[in-house]
Amino acid sequence: MCNPCGVQNQSSGRRDTRDRILGAAVEVLGTTPDAGMGEVASAAGVVRRTVYGYFPSRSDLVLALARRAVDEIEAVLTEAAPVEKSADVAWADFVARLWPLVHRYRVMVVLRRGEFGEDIHALLGQVEHALADLVRRGQDAGVIGRHLPAGVLSQAAWSAVFTIADDASSPTEVDAASVTVATLLLLGVPESRAKALAQGSGR
Amino acid sequence: MCNPCGVQNQSSGRRDTRDRILGAAVEVLGTTPDAGMGEVASAAGVVRRTVYGYFPSRSDLVLALARRAVDEIEAVLTEAAPVEKSADVAWADFVARLWPLVHRYRVMVVLRRGEFGEDIHALLGQVEHALADLVRRGQDAGVIGRHLPAGVLSQAAWSAVFTIADDASSPTEVDAASVTVATLLLLGVPESRAKALAQGSGR
DNA sequence: CCTACTCTGCACACCGGTGTGCAATGCCGA
DNA sequence: TCGGCATTGCACACCGGTGTGCAGAGTAGG
Numbered sequence: 001m002c003n004p005c006g007v008q009n010q011s012s013g014r015r016d017t018r019d020r021i022l023g024a025a026v027e028v029l030g031t032t033p034d035a036g037m038g039e040v041a042s043a044a045g046v047v048r049r050t051v052y053g054y055f056p057s058r059s060d061l062v063l064a065l066a067r068r069a070v071d072e073i074e075a076v077l078t079e080a081a082p083v084e085k086s087a088d089v090a091w092a093d094f095v096a097r098l099w100p101l102v103h104r105y106r107v108m109v110v111l112r113r114g115e116f117g118e119d120i121h122a123l124l125g126q127v128e129h130a131l132a133d134l135v136r137r138g139q140d141a142g143v144i145g146r147h148l149p150a151g152v153l154s155q156a157a158w159s160a161v162f163t164i165a166d167d168a169s170s171p172t173e174v175d176a177a178s179v180t181v182a183t184l185l186l187l188g189v190p191e192s193r194a195k196a197l198a199q200g201s202g203r
Numbered sequence: 204m205c206n207p208c209g210v211q212n213q214s215s216g217r218r219d220t221r222d223r224i225l226g227a228a229v230e231v232l233g234t235t236p237d238a239g240m241g242e243v244a245s246a247a248g249v250v251r252r253t254v255y256g257y258f259p260s261r262s263d264l265v266l267a268l269a270r271r272a273v274d275e276i277e278a279v280l281t282e283a284a285p286v287e288k289s290a291d292v293a294w295a296d297f298v299a300r301l302w303p304l305v306h307r308y309r310v311m312v313v314l315r316r317g318e319f320g321e322d323i324h325a326l327l328g329q330v331e332h333a334l335a336d337l338v339r340r341g342q343d344a345g346v347i348g349r350h351l352p353a354g355v356l357s358q359a360a361w362s363a364v365f366t367i368a369d370d371a372s373s374p375t376e377v378d379a380a381s382v383t384v385a386t387l388l389l390l391g392v393p394e395s396r397a398k399a400l401a402q403g404s405g406r
Numbered sequence: 407c408c409t410a411c412t413c414t415g416c417a418c419a420c421c422g423g424t425g426t427g428c429a430a431t432g433c434c435g436a
Numbered sequence: 437t438c439g440g441c442a443t444t445g446c447a448c449a450c451c452g453g454t455g456t457g458c459a460g461a462g463t464a465g466g
Binding site: 031032033034110113114115145147148149151152153155156159160163164167168173174178179181182185186188190191 | 234235236237313316317318348350351352354355356358359362363366367370371376377381382384385388389391393394
Binding site for chain 1: 422426
């Protein structure tokens, strides 16, 4: 082999390389959604040709990426928001759990527009629908405001998380509690309660 | 001429055609940021070749578009937020004035990532800086919350406006007052005051 | 009517990304 | 030591978008 760039290629297994490519794709496409296969490949420490060995086409790569991300987000959501929990508490937990991983999902938001809008939106639809239900539940229980319809409100809060994430230039300029408070406020939760919830779910 | 598509071409003047192209570009690029010159052209009721007569390159078109949008937004902002006005009132007025025009600026948010990030960001930087200052002023006066640093907070509120805009599928599903309330809440303005301000600035 | 100007409708070259084929290389386990 | 396997490093064809050139056709105004 010839690997002058210090990229570790140890413990190569087929599954392993695939994961490394997927990981690189998250990173690269998250910041440059229209990057080519070549860029993804070199970010993964691999040659363009190799990527095609795992993903026959660019869209296969992107969709695999999306599917994986959506699965993870859905897992976090169902874990944080069981039906018996109050909606505002559930939201706080969800955001707190999501925040450390958010950089991995930035790619989804970025990818929604452009090229694959159709398919990505379908995948994301699952999550967004569940989120809307959660907000609606909160509105019915009176713990979440009615200043906007549930669908719009959940969407606004949901993407506020990502907006804050990629505006916070320094990695830890903003912590999970702050983001939780901000989104709770947007949802119409009173300030005192918002702060209490953020403390509670921040472990 | 040969115009089977019923596209009105009357009162052609050079400036006029230019404006129609720019308008079509706002529309098309707002929903499909990587649309080609051809798509913009036909949306403007014109042939691809004609567009090149006004904008020598695709980036010229995009940048002209961006410059124009930023100018308009800046005008709205300075009109709505003179220094003597309290920051929360100013924000409410700004959002209320911006809302009816927001579809024209969606393109900016969409265009920030991808291809021209550098230049667009420079243009938008003007506005975002002013917005951050406004929020900071509000925090210092105690009318805006400190749950997030001014820069991040202003950014979050600012893009919430656009998020809400393109999630509201039906055009008038959401009115200016609702959006104003939502963003004020996000900024940490108490609910009662937020609603009062939204009423006040809603004309 | 003639001129000037815009818009059209092709032609074309160029470029960058995609996807494929194939021979060569290096590694790891039997 | 040998055979299989993943990876490499070219080769290539293909496609779609960009930007240009040029000869027309339609139109408005003097």
